[in-house]
Amino acid sequence: MDSSIVLIGLPVALGIIMFGLGLDLTPADFVRVAQRPKAAVVALGCQLLLLPLVCFGLCIAFGLPPLMAVGMMLLAASPGGTTANLYSHLFRGDVALNISLTAINSVIAVITLPIIVNLAVAYFQPGDMQVG
Incomplete structure (x- = not known):
């Protein structure tokens, strides 16, 4: 699994894609985002709250094994x-x-990711697994 395609090719391809996307943008695009933060706040709320809640619901609904x-x-x-x-x-x-x-x-995931994962571990596998 430690092939040169994965170790070298994938990061280079991701770098080229991000560079290409960045060529299309100007500082004015980011100023526009900062001037109208409503979309960013709503999207962050969905990513940080709604997405984990929906995922939790799906895990419960489908009765997934604890590790999954x-x-x-x-x-x-x-x-x-x-x-x-x-x-x-x-x-x-x-x-x-x-x-x-x-x-x-x-940046926010440094705080939210461990919290959500530890809560998931505590709920789905109490006492057997520990993250951290």
Whole structure:
């Protein structure tokens, strides 16, 4: 699994994609996002609150095994990345807003990700697993 394609090619490809997306943006795009923060606040609320709650509901509804449920909660609590930014560009979305959300959510995830994962571990596997 430690092939040169994964170790070298993937980071280079992600870097090229992000560089290409950045060429399309200007500082005015980010100023526009800062001047009208309502969309960013709503999107952050959805990413930080609604997405983990929906994921929790799906884990309960489908009766997932504890490890899979905690893994899904980990994914739901993780910030977006290059692929989300690329899809935003391909579907003519607001790339500046998407990149801003990714940056803000990546900083906030330092706090929220451990909280959500530890709560998931405590709920789905009390006493057997410990994260941290």
